[in-house]
Amino acid sequence: MTIKTEIHYRTCNLCEAMCGIKIEHQGEKILSIKGDEKDPFSQGHICPKAVALQDLYEDSERLTQPMERTEQGWKPLTWKQALDKVAASIAKVQKQHGKNALGVYLGNPNVHNLGGMLTIKYLLTALGTRNRFSATSVDQLPHHIVSNHLFGHQLRIPVPDINRCEHMVIMGANPLASNGSIMSVAGVKDKLKAIQKRGGKVVVIDPRRSETAKLANQHVFIKPGTDACMLLCFLREIIDGNHIKPSSALDLVDEDVSALSSQLTDYSFAYASKYCGIPETELKQVFNEFVAAEKAVLYGRMGVSVQEFGLLSQYVIMLINLLTGRVDEEGGMMFAKPAADIVKNSGPGYVAKRHSRVRNLPDFNGEFPVATLADEILTPGDGQIKAMLTVAGNPVLSTPNGEKLDEALDNLDFMVCIDYFINETTRHANIILPPVSPLEREHYDLSFHNLAVHNHAKYSPAFLQKNKEQQHDWQIYLGLHQRLAKGVSFSQKLMRGLTRWLGPDFLLNAMLKRGPYSLSLKQLKKQPHGIDLGPLQSQLPAVLSHIDKKIHINSAFYFADLDRLSKKIEQTLNEQKSSNALLIGRRDVRTNNSWMHNSKRLVKGKNRCTLLMHPEQAKQLGLSTGQMVAVSSRVGRVEIELEISDEIMPNVVSIPHGWGHGRKGVKQSTASQHAGVSVNDLTDETLIDELCGNAAVNGVPVSIRAA
Numbered sequence: 001m002t003i004k005t006e007i008h009y010r011t012c013n014l015c016e017a018m019c020g021i022k023i024e025h026q027g028e029k030i031l032s033i034k035g036d037e038k039d040p041f042s043q044g045h046i047c048p049k050a051v052a053l054q055d056l057y058e059d060s061e062r063l064t065q066p067m068e069r070t071e072q073g074w075k076p077l078t079w080k081q082a083l084d085k086v087a088a089s090i091a092k093v094q095k096q097h098g099k100n101a102l103g104v105y106l107g108n109p110n111v112h113n114l115g116g117m118l119t120i121k122y123l124l125t126a127l128g129t130r131n132r133f134s135a136t137s138v139d140q141l142p143h144h145i146v147s148n149h150l151f152g153h154q155l156r157i158p159v160p161d162i163n164r165c166e167h168m169v170i171m172g173a174n175p176l177a178s179n180g181s182i183m184s185v186a187g188v189k190d191k192l193k194a195i196q197k198r199g200g201k202v203v204v205i206d207p208r209r210s211e212t213a214k215l216a217n218q219h220v221f222i223k224p225g226t227d228a229c230m231l232l233c234f235l236r237e238i239i240d241g242n243h244i245k246p247s248s249a250l251d252l253v254d255e256d257v258s259a260l261s262s263q264l265t266d267y268s269f270a271y272a273s274k275y276c277g278i279p280e281t282e283l284k285q286v287f288n289e290f291v292a293a294e295k296a297v298l299y300g301r302m303g304v305s306v307q308e309f310g311l312l313s314q315y316v317i318m319l320i321n322l323l324t325g326r327v328d329e330e331g332g333m334m335f336a337k338p339a340a341d342i343v344k345n346s347g348p349g350y351v352a353k354r355h356s357r358v359r360n361l362p363d364f365n366g367e368f369p370v371a372t373l374a375d376e377i378l379t380p381g382d383g384q385i386k387a388m389l390t391v392a393g394n395p396v397l398s399t400p401n402g403e404k405l406d407e408a409l410d411n412l413d414f415m416v417c418i419d420y421f422i423n424e425t426t427r428h429a430n431i432i433l434p435p436v437s438p439l440e441r442e443h444y445d446l447s448f449h450n451l452a453v454h455n456h457a458k459y460s461p462a463f464l465q466k467n468k469e470q471q472h473d474w475q476i477y478l479g480l481h482q483r484l485a486k487g488v489s490f491s492q493k494l495m496r497g498l499t500r501w502l503g504p505d506f507l508l509n510a511m512l513k514r515g516p517y518s519l520s521l522k523q524l525k526k527q528p529h530g531i532d533l534g535p536l537q538s539q540l541p542a543v544l545s546h547i548d549k550k551i552h553i554n555s556a557f558y559f560a561d562l563d564r565l566s567k568k569i570e571q572t573l574n575e576q577k578s579s580n581a582l583l584i585g586r587r588d589v590r591t592n593n594s595w596m597h598n599s600k601r602l603v604k605g606k607n608r609c610t611l612l613m614h615p616e617q618a619k620q621l622g623l624s625t626g627q628m629v630a631v632s633s634r635v636g637r638v639e640i641e642l643e644i645s646d647e648i649m650p651n652v653v654s655i656p657h658g659w660g661h662g663r664k665g666v667k668q669s670t671a672s673q674h675a676g677v678s679v680n681d682l683t684d685e686t687l688i689d690e691l692c693g694n695a696a697v698n699g700v701p702v703s704i705r706a707a
C-alpha cells in the first residue's frame with residue numbers, strides 16, 4: 001500500500017523571523033521542508049536552519065523520556081517517578097535552606113514556545129524563589145528597560161518599519177546572519193535590497209564588515225563598546241543644530257528634551273571620532289544624511305545591547321529616533337499590533353526593586369543578572385543557591401565565564417533541567433525532563449508577532465501527535481505546580497485543571513478574542529498560511545501604558561551614567577596597551593545559539609568556530625591563517641584556529657558563541673565532533689553594563705599569541 005504524500009503548513013520557531021514552511025510528508029515520514037510562498041508574512045523565505053527541525057525531531061540523542069544521573073550512568077524514569085522525585089528534592093532543599101535556595105534559569109527557546117509562555121507563571125509560583133535568572137541579561141535587557149521607562153511596558157518595543165523606510169542605520173546587528181532580532185522580518189536581505197531599490201540607503205556601523213555590511217551602501221568600522229560616544233554626539237547635534245523634528249510622539253514627552261544638550265557638551269564630533277575610531281568627516285556625513293532623510297530609522301541590536309554601555313546606547317537610540325520624528329511614523333520605529341497582545345496580558349515591569357545578594361546587582365522585573373549566577377551558587381551565607389532548575393537554557397555555554405558556572409553547578413545539592421539534550425549544562429542535572437519537540441506541538445508566536453515589521457497572525461497545529469506518555473513543557477510546569485504549590489485557591493485549581501484539559505489553545509483563543517481584531521482560534525485554523533493584518537500603523541498614545549498617556553523620558557536615570565562612560569572610555573584606551581585586542585561575537589546563518597550543532601546538515605563544511613583577526617595585527621604577532629592560537633582574558637584561555645581577514649578592524653578579534661561541545665559527559669555526538677571552543681570561557685562575568693547588570697560579551701580585552 002502506498003501512503004499518500006501530504007503537506008503540513010506551519011511556522012518555523014527556531015529564530016525570530018517566523019518563516020512559513022511547508023512540510024511534505026508521508027504519514028510521519030518527512031520528505032522535505034520548504035518555504036511556504038503563500039505565507040503572507042514570509043512569502044516563501046526560509047534559511048538553511050529550517051530543515052534542521054526534521055533533524056531535531058529525528059535525532060536519536062534527543063531525550064524522549066526523563067533521565068536520572070546515577071553512579072552507573074543515565075537511567076530512564078517514568079514521568080510520574082521523575083516529577084515526584086524532582087518535587088521532593090526541591091521541597092527538601094527549600095525546607096532546609098529556604099525558598100531562595102532554589103535558583104531558576106530560563107533560556108531563549110522559552111519565548112519561542114506557546115504553551116511554555118502561557119503557563120510559565122505556574123512553574124514560577126510553584127517554586128516561589130526570588131533567585132530568578134534568564135538569557136535576557138545576556139541579550140535584550142536594555143530594550144525592555146527603555147520601553148518600560150518610556151512607554152510604560154517592557155514589551156511595548158517599537159521595531160523598524162523596514163518595508164517603508166528609506167534610510168536605515170544599523171548598529172551592532174547582522175540580520176543577514178541572524179535573520180533579524182527585535183525586528184521579526186522574514187527575508188531581511190530582500191527587504192534591505194528593496195530600500196536600496198527605492199533609492200534609499202543602508203548604513204552599517206560595526207567593528208566587522210559583516211554579511212549585512214557587505215550588502216549595505218556604506219559600512220563604518222567602530223571600536224567596540226564606544227557606540228554611546230557616537231550616539232550622544234548625534235543627540236547633542238540634533239538639539240544644538242536645530243534638527244528636532246516635531247511629531248505626535250514628541251508632543252507626548254514629559255520633559256523638555258532640548259534642555260538635555262547642556263549635559264552633553266563633551267560629545268563633539270571630535271570627541272566621538274577620537275574614541276570610536278571613525279574619521280570626523282565620516283561621522284558628520286552619516287549624521288547629516290540620517291537627519292536629512294525623509295523616512296529614516298536608527299536600529300541597534302546585540303552588538304550595541306550586550307556591551308558595557310548597552311542600556312545607555314539603546315536609550316539614546318530611542319531618543320534620536322524620537323527627536324527626529326521617527327517614532328510611530330511610517331518608515332521609522334513603529335509598534336506592531338498583534339492579534340494576541342502580550343502587553344495587555346501582562347503587568348508592567350519594574351527596574352532595580354531588589355539587588356542580588358553577593359554583588360548587589362539590580363534586578364529587572366524579578367530577574368537578577370545572569371552574570372552573577374555562579375556567585376550566588378558559590379558564595380556561602382543566608383540565601384545561597386543550593387539547587388537549580390533550568391528550562392530551555394545552556395548557560396554554561398551562553399553566559400559570561402561559563403567555566404566558573406560549570407564548576408559552580410557541580411557544587412549543587414540538586415539540579416533539574418527541562419531540556420532535550422544532555423549538553424554542557426544539563427550533564428550536571430540529577431534529573432532531566434525532556435518535553436516534546438517543536439513539530440509535536442501547536443505554535444503561535446506570542447512574542448514575535450509583537451515585534452514584527454508587518455502585522456500578521458498565524459497558528460500552526462501540531463504536525464505529529466505525541467504519544468500519551470510524552471509531556472509538553474507546559475504539562476511539566478503544571479505537574480510541578482500540582483506537586484509543589486501550597487495554598488492554591490479553588491479558582492487557581494480550576495484554571496490549572498482547565499489548562500491541563502484543554503491545553504494552551506484555550507488560553508490563546510481567549511487572548512485572540514480580547515485582542516484588537518477580535519479573532520478566534522477557529523478563524524486562524526481555517527487559514528493555514530496565516531492572516532495578513534496589514535502594514536504597521538501609528539498607534540500613539542493608545543499603546544502607552546503610563547496612566548497619564550505620556551512618554552516618560554526619565555533622563556536623570558540614564559544621564560547619571562555619563563560619568564561612568566567618560567571614566568571607562570579613558571581606561572579602555574589604557575587597558576588596550578596591556579591586552580592586544582577587544583573580543584566581539586558573531587553569528588553564522590547555520591547556527592542557533594548553542595543547541596543546533598547536533599544536526600549534521602548544519603555543522604558540515606568548514607570550521608566556523610575560528611578567531612577572526614585583521615592581517616596587520618596577524619603580521620605584527622607573526623601569525624598565519626589556519627594556525628592554532630591561544631587567546632586569554634582575565635578569566636580563561638582557549639586555543640582556536642586563526643582566520644585572517646580584513647573584514648575585522650585591527651585590534652579587534654571575533655569568536656562566535658555557542659560552541660565548546662568538547663566537555664566530558666556531553667551526549668551530542670555530532671556536536672562533539674565539531675566541538676569548537678566556548679567564547680564564554682573568555683568573557684568576563686565582572687564586565688557588565690553596571691546600569692542594569694546586563695552582561696558585556698562584546699568588547700572583552702584579550703591577548704593572543706601562537707598556541
Ligand SMILES: Nc1nc2c(c(=O)[nH]1)N[C@H]1C(S)=C(S)[C@@H](COP(=O)(O)OP(=O)(O)OC[C@H]3O[C@@H](n4cnc5c(=O)[nH]c(N)nc54)[C@H](O)[C@@H]3O)O[C@H]1N2
Nearest residue numbers: 172174178181224225301302303587588589591592593698
Ligand atoms: N543564525 C543565527 N541566527 C540567530 C541566532 C544564532 O545564534 N544564529 N541567535 C538568535 C538570537 S538569540 C539573537 S538575540 C539574535 C541576535 O541578532 P543580531 O542582533 O543581528 O546579532 P549578531 O548577528 O550577533 O550581530 C551583532 C553584530 O554586532 C557587532 N558588534 C559587536 N560588538 C559591537 C560594538 O561594540 N558596537 C557595534 N556597533 N557593533 C558591534 C558584531 O560584529 C555583529 O556583526 O540572533 C538570532 N538569530
Ligand SMILES: Nc1nc2c(c(=O)[nH]1)N[C@H]1C(S)=C(S)[C@@H](COP(=O)(O)OP(=O)(O)OC[C@H]3O[C@@H](n4cnc5c(=O)[nH]c(N)nc54)[C@H](O)[C@@H]3O)O[C@H]1N2
Nearest residue numbers: 107108109139392393394395398418585593594595657697
Ligand atoms: N559570547 C556571547 N554569548 C552569548 C551571545 C553572544 O552573542 N555572545 N548571545 C546571547 C543570546 S542573544 C542568547 S539568547 C543566549 C542563549 O542562551 P541560552 O538560552 O541559555 O542557550 P541556548 O543555546 O539557546 O540553549 C537552549 C537550550 O534549550 C533547549 N531547548 C530548545 N528548545 C526547547 C524547548 O522547546 N523546550 C525546552 N524545555 N528546551 C528546549 C536546547 O536543547 C538547549 O539546551 O546566549 C547568549 N550568549
Ligand code: SF4
Nearest residue numbers: 012015018019047050
Ligand atoms: S530564518 Fe531560518 S531559522 Fe529563522 S524562522 Fe526562518 S527558517 Fe526558521
Ligand SMILES: [Mo]
Nearest residue numbers: 108135139140
Ligand atoms: Mo538572543
